[in-house]
Amino acid sequence: EKKPVKVINKDQWSSLLDFCKAVPEDLQNYDSTSSWPVLFDDYVEWRQQ
Numbered sequence: 170e171k172k173p174v175k176v177i178n179k180d181q182w183s184s185l186l187d188f189c190k191a192v193p194e195d196l197q198n199y200d201s202t203s204s205w206p207v208l209f210d211d212y213v214e215w216r217q218q
Contacts, residue, residue, distance in 0.1 A: 174208060181206045 177185075188209055192199050199213050 171211065177208065181208050184209070 184206055188205060192213075196213050196216060201210050201213070
């Protein structure tokens with residue numbers, strides 16, 4: 170299991186609003202091959218469990 174994330178970097182912070190606008194809460198149109206930070210991929214994977 171991965172360690173919990175306590176701090177995010179500037180790239181992740183800068184991408185967060187765009188991610189929230191582009192991907193609905195149900196994550197249906199999330200594309201893991203897009204150029205989102207890996208942290209977002211991990212989040213989507215966690216939510217889909």
